[in-house]
Each structure stands twice: as C-alpha cells, then as structure tokens.
Amino acid sequence: MTEAISLGEALIDFISNKNNVRLSESPGFKKALGGAPANVAVGLAKQGVRTAFIGKVGDDPFGRYIINMLKGYKVDTASMISDKYARTTLAFVSRFSHGQNDFTFYRHPGADMRLNPDEIKESIFKDAKAFHFGSISLISQPSRDATLKAIKCAEKHGLIISYDPNLRLSLWDSSQAAKKGIWLGLKYADIVKISDQEWEFITGTKNLSKGSLKLLKKGIKLVIVSLGKRGCYYNNGKESGYVAGYKVKAIDTTGAGDGFTAAVLAEIIRSRTRGLRDINLKGMLQFANAAGAIATTNVGAAESLPTQGMIRKFINGRNLSFRPDKSGMRNPEIRD
DSSP, X not given: XXXXXXXXXXXXXXXXXXXXXXXXXXSOEEEEEEOHHHHHHHHHHHTTOOEEEEEEEESSHHHHHHHHHHHHTTOBOTTEEEESSSBOOEEEEEOOTTSOOEEEEEOTXXXXXXXXXXXXXXXXXXXXXXXXXXXXXXXXXXHHHHHHHHHHHHHHTTOEEEEEOOOOGGGSSOHHHHHHHHHHHHTTOSEEEEEHHHHHHHHSOSBHHHHHHHHHTTTOSEEEEEOGGGOEEEEOSSOEEEEOOOOOOOSOOTTHHHHHHHHHHHHHHHHXXXXXXXXXXXXXXXXXXXXXXHHTTSSSSGGGOOOHHHHHHHHHTSOOOEEEGGGTOSSOBOOO
C-alpha cells in the first residue's frame, strides 16, 4: 500500500566537480538524479515509507537512468511515463561556499512539462496518507492542470498535502508570473516549507511572524522556514518558534531542503496521529534539521539523503537546544 505520493519534475543534475566557479569555468560535472519532488520521494523511501512518484521523463538514456535509479531506491515508478516527443530535463549546477548554488536548466520543453491530467490515476491516492508537489509543475500547461487534478484527488481522499514553492525564476516568464504561480500552489497546502532565500520574495516581508501569519490565513496548517545551519522556524497558528540547526562540514547543499521535507513527512506518517493536531513539532523538526544537515555532507541530492537510522544516530551524538519565540525574539526576521 502506498503511503506517500510525490509529483513533479525528475531530472538529471550535472554538478560541477569544482567549487566556487561559474558553469563556464567548470572542468567537469558529476551526473546525479535530481528534481525536488523526485528527491523527496527518494528521501521518503530511504526512511522506509512506501512511496510512489508521478512524473514524466524522456524516452531517452537519461529518462531510463532516472527510472532505474528511483526503482533502486524502492520508489514505485508505475505512475511514471516515458515521453517519445520530449527529452528529459537537465540541470547544470555550480556550487558555492556561501550555499547559494547556481542552476542552468535545459527544458524547451522538458518531458516533465508535458505531464497531462489524463495521466493522473485516482486509484493511487485511495490508501495514501500524504501528497507532495512543487511549484515547477505549475509553470506551464499541461503539467499545471495535471498537478491540480492530482491535488483534487489528494483532497478527495483526505491526504495531508505538502507543497514546495521552489523558486527558480529563470524558468518563469517573469517574477510576477512566478509569484502568482507559487501562490496558486499555496492555496491547496496543509504544510509548506520555504527556504530563507525564498521567503521575502514569496511573502513580501523578512519578518517570519508576519509572513507566516499571512500564509496561515490562506488555510495552511503548518508553515516552516528553513534557515540553513541556523535551523528552522515554524508556525502553526497556535505555536511558533525555532529549532536550532546542526553544524556540519557542508560539501553540497543541493537537495538539503528536500531531505528536510522528506523527514517531516516521514515523521508525520509514522506518528499515526490525526492530521497535524497531535504531532510533536519540535521533535519532528529536530529530526528534519538533522536530515537536511546530513544531506549537505556529500555531492548529489538523492544519494546524499539519509535513512531513518542514520538520522537517529546523528541526533543521539549531538546536543540540541530550542529557542522559542517568547525567549526574546519579538520580531524574528530573515538575516541579510
């Protein structure tokens, strides 16, 4: 029985094998499975959650590589489609020590953009517990309508809906189109995880309290802001605060946020609580912070995502403290 479903882009990341250089200056690249929703699917499967992925790749060597890699991680690929008329999307990634990687995409169009509503089968949603999607599949048609159909199926069957408003401005026609498209996804989410680098663009403020309240008013039940090595901020309308992060020697931050999201969803599914009402938020986010930290210690997103056992072992070897809002940060903001 499928417990979690992830929908969206599955692609190939070509990651520069030299740090702190522009793509034009890179001497070579490492090939790796990528695409934020595909990474989340892998992260869930690695933690023992029965996970299915819905998406489209090219009927080409890269598409076959992606499907084989997902199968190797025990992700159900029965809902994946190979497209004979478009190539698999490629992303070239340059890594910088400040953590803000640079991406260049090849998808004009990519096969993932051609997922259509008729290819979404409701039967896969009937017994699942969580559905995850991202903003990239909302950029163009027909993948936007396919995503919206999947969301309706998830709502019909009572799944917790997780959304990643992944900001890749180069893929949108304009910044205005990006904001409008990202907010379209926000209206359907129960859980949203936003990075500190995306926060001000999406919410219009650096203030975490004000921005999260703005999102909660749209019906979102849990807002999480990932703050890199500083941990994360959360707000569910009743409780808000910080969970401190972990210091590690980061090598590649690609996919760290996806590892974080996968850990959140895995903990919710394992908790067997009714929705998000009784979940131990701080414990869950401590677990997710650890997952994200571990994911930065190797090159490549999917292969760097940790198992549940790895995360527990990592946490047990660390000392973590919590910093609630009321301890003095009256107006918490994203730092420059």
